[in-house]
Amino acid sequence: MISLEQNEIHLRALEPEDLSLLIAWENNPAFWTAAQQKIPYSEYLIKEYLKQAGQSPYESGQLRLVICKGEQSIGLIDCFDFDAHHQRAGIGILIAKSEESGKGYAQTALKIFAKYLFDNFNLIQLYAGIAAGNEASIRLFQNCGFVQYGLRKNWYRQGETFVDEHLFQLLKKDL
Numbered sequence: 001m002i003s004l005e006q007n008e009i010h011l012r013a014l015e016p017e018d019l020s021l022l023i024a025w026e027n028n029p030a031f032w033t034a035a036q037q038k039i040p041y042s043e044y045l046i047k048e049y050l051k052q053a054g055q056s057p058y059e060s061g062q063l064r065l066v067i068c069k070g071e072q073s074i075g076l077i078d079c080f081d082f083d084a085h086h087q088r089a090g091i092g093i094l095i096a097k098s099e100e101s102g103k104g105y106a107q108t109a110l111k112i113f114a115k116y117l118f119d120n121f122n123l124i125q126l127y128a129g130i131a132a133g134n135e136a137s138i139r140l141f142q143n144c145g146f147v148q149y150g151l152r153k154n155w156y157r158q159g160e161t162f163v164d165e166h167l168f169q170l171l172k173k174d175l
Contacts (some may be wrong), residue, residue: 004065004116009108011065011077011116014053018066021073022046025096057082057089057121067095067109074100077113079126087124089117093140101136110144118172125171131156132164146170 004011014022025031027040041049057063057079064078074097079089093110095101117123128146130137142148146168155165 004112006108006112008069009105009112010068011109011112012068014050014064014066016050018073019043019046019050021066021096022050025076025094028096031094031096058084063117065113067093067105069100069105072097074105075109077109079113079117082121084122087122089121089123089126091117091126091128093137106140107143110140114144114170114175118175123172125169127170128168129155129165130168131158132166138166138168141168141170144170145174147174 023041023043023046026046032038052060053064061082062078062080063082064076066073067075067077075093075095077091077093079091081088081090083089091110091113093106093113095106114126117126126146128137128141129152130141147170148166149169150167152165152167154162156163
């Protein structure tokens, strides 16, 4: 049996009922810097995305799950750029409820998800790109065993300035 839970945190599939959450979280400009998003998504586009959300990452190239504390949805975690041939995927996480940040929930969710991806999709590595200055995310990934392997200078434009991107990687053998 696949268990996607630890303590009070569990991960679950997206449901049609998550539409309002996704609209609110995807269209919150406070989250756009980390995701490098520039425009809001329409309700129509998010509904279409939800129709495809149940597909395997082998089909869609991605997998997004909802992070829950008990019965409350507090964030999202996803793999993207899923590459079965090279056995790797990118990974990202969002704790959308600010009152739940800094409590270790993201670390628990990231560890659960990484183990799930390694054990069930034959991946050998996960990677993440984190903008310089996002110290909370850098600490999170380091605390979960990700190792910085590179730095892209002036990678993200934020307003009139450019910031570097830290590149992190977790190998299955190091989990």
